[in-house]
Amino acid sequence: MKNRNLLLCAFPAFTLAFATQAIAQYPDKPVTLVVPFAAGGPTDRVARDFAEALRKALGGQAVIIDNAAGAGGNIGAAKVARAAPDGYTLLLHNIAMATSPALYRKLPYKPLDDFEYLGMVNEVPMTLVGRPSLPASNLAELTRLVLAESGKMTIANAGVGSAAHLCGLLFQQAIKGNMVAVPYKGTAPAMSDLLGGQVDLMCDQTTNTSAQIAAGKLKVFGVTTAARIQTPQLAAVSTFDEGGLKDFRVAVWHGLYAPKGTPPAVLDKLNAALKTSLKDADFQRREADLGAVVVTDDRTGREAHKTFVAKEIQRWTSVLKAVAQSTE
């Protein structure tokens, strides 16, 4: 009996020592990075480039991409919210973390309660692009067409709450136009349909549209930045301001998250690895080539990332109340 008690007393100390050792060795197996949109799209593109930098920053440990796409990013986000909080399942998510609360009556996770915030990654401008056969070649012609065809033209998105959805809603609000939204599991599959002419328009990140624009495979109606984007692929694309639509600005930010309850020592390691990754020369070059801006301010810190997202939730909740109706 005495021996048994002794054993029971020793057990917590043993598990604690084991846990401490496991944290010290973290990561000693591959880390899964959940991407809540389809493979080959803009979030996937950022995630794959970032995963390579993160792999180096984590001492060479593999970072495996898991595309858990659907419902504007909510399926992947919910998957990570429910994952074991051990640092081996992470989420790379975008602005949908802040737009979904305004657009879904029932979200399968709580953005501010169910995650540990690990720092922001980048901000990516958007472009409004159209099928090659669209009978409009600039923003003014497009605006006339959308108004004339009221409620008939189609605009693709990556699900309710996605960046493409948000940008499309804001565009329709800005021109007082009305289009039919066509949701996909990501803008990669939407891009195939746009190129094939099955859908008329899409607002999407430069990380997904630069190559198609440069190759002249799509009509392009503007970039959402104040000044033109100075990359070889995008320098010829006019801003919305130039096209006559003032102050139409949308930048899609991405951040890194872990399930709530992940040990603080693991979070510190991941935050340090994120900061190292953002300084990786290959990552910086790839982002710059696509018009994306790597975050360098204090939002690479855990607290500032969370504060920023909390503010974004407030901002988009009031903006979207005015432009969209709630969905399930």
Ligand code: ASP
């Ligand atoms: N990031 C895109 C969006 O939110 C979707 C995607 O990556 O496929 O619209």
